[in-house]
Amino acid sequence: MPNGSSLSSAHPVARAASRRMSRMPRFSIRRLRPMWIGSSRRPRSWTLESSLSGTVRLTLRHIADFVFDAGLADTGAVAVLSLSADNAHSASIKSELLGAITLLDVVELAGRQVVIAGTASGNAAAWNLSDCDCLGRWTLFASPVKDFAFISTSETVHAPPALNGSVAFISANSPVAFVSLFPPRHLFTLPGTRSAVELIALSQTEILVLYEQGLARVCDIASRELRRSMDRRTTESVLAEDVWSTWFRAKRSERSNNAPIADAITLDLRQLLDNAARSLPWSTHSKQDTEAKETPDGPPNLSKDVSDANGTSGSIDHYRIARRLLATLAAPVNDLGLKDILKDLEIETLPVIVGVCGADIDGHAMINAIRLDEAWCISSNLTAHRLLQLVCLLRLFLNYPDLERVASEAIVYYASCLAGAVGPSFVPPSLEVLGSFWLDKNAEVQQAARSLFGTYLASMEDEDILALVESWRNHLPAERSSVASLHRQTDHAFLLIGLVAIDRYSLLSSTILKDVASSIAAYLEDEEHPYHQAMATELCSRGFAVWQNYVDAMALVRNLFAIAIGRNPSTPGDLRILARNATLHVASSNTPLFMTTLIFDILNAPTAQARNATLKLLGFVIRKKPLILYSNLPRLVETVVKSLDPKISSLRETVQQTATFILNELVRTFPSVAFHGSSQRLAVGTHEGAAIVYDLRTATRLYVLEGHKHPVTALSWSPDGHRLVTVSFEENRVVVWRVSGGIFGMFMSGAPARQGSSSSATPYKTYDFHVGDESLMTLAATLEWVVFDWPAERTVRLQLRETALNFGV
Numbered sequence: 001m002p003n004g005s006s007l008s009s010a011h012p013v014a015r016a017a018s019r020r021m022s023r024m025p026r027f028s029i030r031r032l033r034p035m036w037i038g039s040s041r042r043p044r045s046w047t048l049e050s051s052l053s054g055t056v057r058l059t060l061r062h063i064a065d066f067v068f069d070a071g072l073a074d075t076g077a078v079a080v081l082s083l084s085a086d087n088a089h090s091a092s093i094k095s096e097l098l099g100a101i102t103l104l105d106v107v108e109l110a111g112r113q114v115v116i117a118g119t120a121s122g123n124a125a126a127w128n129l130s131d132c133d134c135l136g137r138w139t140l141f142a143s144p145v146k147d148f149a150f151i152s153t154s155e156t157v158h159a160p161p162a163l164n165g166s167v168a169f170i171s172a173n174s175p176v177a178f179v180s181l182f183p184p185r186h187l188f189t190l191p192g193t194r195s196a197v198e199l200i201a202l203s204q205t206e207i208l209v210l211y212e213q214g215l216a217r218v219c220d221i222a223s224r225e226l227r228r229s230m231d232r233r234t235t236e237s238v239l240a241e242d243v244w245s246t247w248f249r250a251k252r253s254e255r256s257n258n259a260p261i262a263d264a265i266t267l268d269l270r271q272l273l274d275n276a277a278r279s280l281p282w283s284t285h286s287k288q289d290t291e292a293k294e295t296p297d298g299p300p301n302l303s304k305d306v307s308d309a310n311g312t313s314g315s316i317d318h319y320r321i322a323r324r325l326l327a328t329l330a331a332p333v334n335d336l337g338l339k340d341i342l343k344d345l346e347i348e349t350l351p352v353i354v355g356v357c358g359a360d361i362d363g364h365a366m367i368n369a370i371r372l373d374e375a376w377c378i379s380s381n382l383t384a385h386r387l388l389q390l391v392c393l394l395r396l397f398l399n400y401p402d403l404e405r406v407a408s409e410a411i412v413y414y415a416s417c418l419a420g421a422v423g424p425s426f427v428p429p430s431l432e433v434l435g436s437f438w439l440d441k442n443a444e445v446q447q448a449a450r451s452l453f454g455t456y457l458a459s460m461e462d463e464d465i466l467a468l469v470e471s472w473r474n475h476l477p478a479e480r481s482s483v484a485s486l487h488r489q490t491d492h493a494f495l496l497i498g499l500v501a502i503d504r505y506s507l508l509s510s511t512i513l514k515d516v517a518s519s520i521a522a523y524l525e526d527e528e529h530p531y532h533q534a535m536a537t538e539l540c541s542r543g544f545a546v547w548q549n550y551v552d553a554m555a556l557v558r559n560l561f562a563i564a565i566g567r568n569p570s571t572p573g574d575l576r577i578l579a580r581n582a583t584l585h586v587a588s589s590n591t592p593l594f595m596t597t598l599i600f601d602i603l604n605a606p607t608a609q610a611r612n613a614t615l616k617l618l619g620f621v622i623r624k625k626p627l628i629l630y631s632n633l634p635r636l637v638e639t640v641v642k643s644l645d646p647k648i649s650s651l652r653e654t655v656q657q658t659a660t661f662i663l664n665e666l667v668r669t670f671p672s673v674a675f676h677g678s679s680q681r682l683a684v685g686t687h688e689g690a691a692i693v694y695d696l697r698t699a700t701r702l703y704v705l706e707g708h709k710h711p712v713t714a715l716s717w718s719p720d721g722h723r724l725v726t727v728s729f730e731e732n733r734v735v736v737w738r739v740s741g742g743i744f745g746m747f748m749s750g751a752p753a754r755q756g757s758s759s760s761a762t763p764y765k766t767y768d769f770h771v772g773d774e775s776l777m778t779l780a781a782t783l784e785w786v787v788f789d790w791p792a793e794r795t796v797r798l799q800l801r802e803t804a805l806n807f808g809v
Helices: 012-020 084-096 232-237 269-278 318-329 334-344 379-398 401-422 431-435 443-459 462-473 488-503 510-524 529-548 553-565 574-591 591-603 608-624 626-630 633-642 648-671 781-785
Strands: 065-068 080-082 100-109 113-119 123-128 133-137 145-151 165-173 176-181 186-192 197-202 206-211 214-222 227-229 244-250 266-268 353-361 365-370 675-677 683-685 690-695 698-704 714-717 722-730 734-737 765-768 786-792 793-798 803-806
Touching: 012 722, 065 145, 065 232, 084 197, 084 675, 100 145, 113 529, 123 145, 123 176, 133 176, 133 244, 145 197, 145 683, 165 197, 165 244, 206 232, 206 608, 214 232, 227 232, 227 529, 266 553, 269 318, 269 379, 269 443, 318 379, 318 793, 353 510, 365 734, 379 401, 379 431, 379 443, 401 608, 431 443, 431 488, 462 510, 488 510, 488 529, 510 529, 510 553, 529 574, 529 591, 529 633, 553 591, 553 608, 553 683, 553 722, 574 591, 574 626, 591 633, 626 781, 633 648, 633 683, 633 690, 648 722, 675 714, 683 714, 690 722, 722 781, 722 793, 734 803
Parallel strands: 080 266
Antiparallel strands: 065 353, 100 113, 113 123, 123 133, 145 165, 165 176, 176 186, 197 206, 197 244, 206 214, 214 227, 353 365, 675 683, 683 690, 690 698, 714 722, 722 734, 734 765, 786 793, 793 803
């Protein structure tokens, strides 16, 4: 996101707030690589049950959103949500230090500020404060990192050359590890004693460590060998010599008591959502008792033990975790209606302090408290993240009938009513942030982001939408070079403007729409970057009716086909599924174009494998959207039959199995398609009232039987294959055709003329029937309720819902 281009500066509701907040630092969400920590004056072991009462987010440079429990000093720990866009996860995870934070401070080296942190599990890390880039992470001890000493030459003190610019991390059980920051690497670790470290001093060649029990050890820096041991009195005499400089002394007075050094944990929201879904009693992954009911009959059970913070244990009640998180996130709104909704969800909001995290002039982390009602008035990015977290957690409760209604009310409230409750200072959520989660791999996160995006896009004024699009337009792939198109900012612009254009295309110029359409076409062909193809596929699925006017529509459909059928073997499975679903949307949007492309690709596939894959795609459409194909059944059947041409033996042998499967799907799905196995003949009804008969052994058309003036609703072969019965509900007429095989059958009364003959076919028998409203069915109803069966060799029964009609043939 370009600096200063956030939605908060453009939205009319936010203009007043932006003037008031102008003194606060601005930031770009792309640059936020958050480390999540908890804060307390009194470190203690982290227990989820007693401590899941607030959230803290510290980015160490820019303002960030967090919520504190008012009783934090007593509870001692805070649980945290970690939620970042999928396409940025791999980068941001390198900047996170997971676990209970037991050490946090900022030091200065060569004019740059460096953040030093350690955890209860013995891990340590360092970041540049200017951009939050991680300098390094190290696993040092089996016990908590208690403190550190930063060793650097200054005007008054000269550090040993081998250790200049290094950090000495001190463990709770006294080992000391030396780590270089530039370049980042672990130098060595000095073993400890059972006593805590009290002091560390260095000469140019030796290290002296004094322990609280009064014992001191001196080691050689180069060889790491123990030179000598001494008591406290001897140590004091040695340190009086000018060659020694003290770099660490326990209980340093300069450390602020308010520095956020405490227990913490990273709680992956996606993992919580997934585990909560798997824990449902009717889930296939559920670890519940096998005697649990198949459907829910009440709210989640809150009596389970909680034993793991990251949601990996089967004994965790994920809904209790969700309630605690919601209690914190939902608190900064004083609205009686919302409080009633939360009460129905058994959520009691906690008294909180909402604030801003940063670094003070001394380099220590600090907390600046602000008023409760300003939680939604800081930044459009923070509003978006907070709303997304709230809606994701609320969606968990949609799984229970007793809570579904009230959970839906809460979601609607935050999506539609929050701005009115907060007032004119409310900063709307950033569409850029919400759009970045559009293709999230977690379905709950994805649905939450999409619903919020649509709601707030609908509420935006036209001028604000135009300003938003204009601010991102120059980053579209069609406007940039091929190298620049790989930039994440370009991808973000592409998806954002594409989604806006689908909803408000009448606002945008044809030039912008053409740029988006051209970008879609280019991204669909980018096989080296599946995420590009996924974005383009999604936009194709939702807005094909818009894009088809600005690019080669058939080329777009063909590229979608290529992804859906996996023409490139390396295409990810989830991308193929996305492309198949997009194919269904395109087929609904422009059925003639879809059918033309599909039939052309079946008949003109470059290889037999490609033809097989396209036929399988056809099978997918038959199963998912059969009505799309209904008006084109005759063309479709003829195309599949032609693919079985025996004149091209290699082709027939390759596609026979797939083509047979497709024909079986057509017969099973559509009552107007019928197959007789012994004679290998296939019949299909047309909208003009004819029935076309094919011989699959020769892949040729045998007859065209014209017995109706209206569409053929259904048809069926007699068991011996000598009769074909057709029915048209618009005519209320049944027609019987004599289609005996063999040369003598051609001369029988009522037998149809062969294709190409000058003779016309004559029905063998005709019956009119009247069943009232039973015959007034939709196309979808005919697929389900119209059935032919043969109780006897020359008796056919037509079943229409509850009505059955018998005819002698």
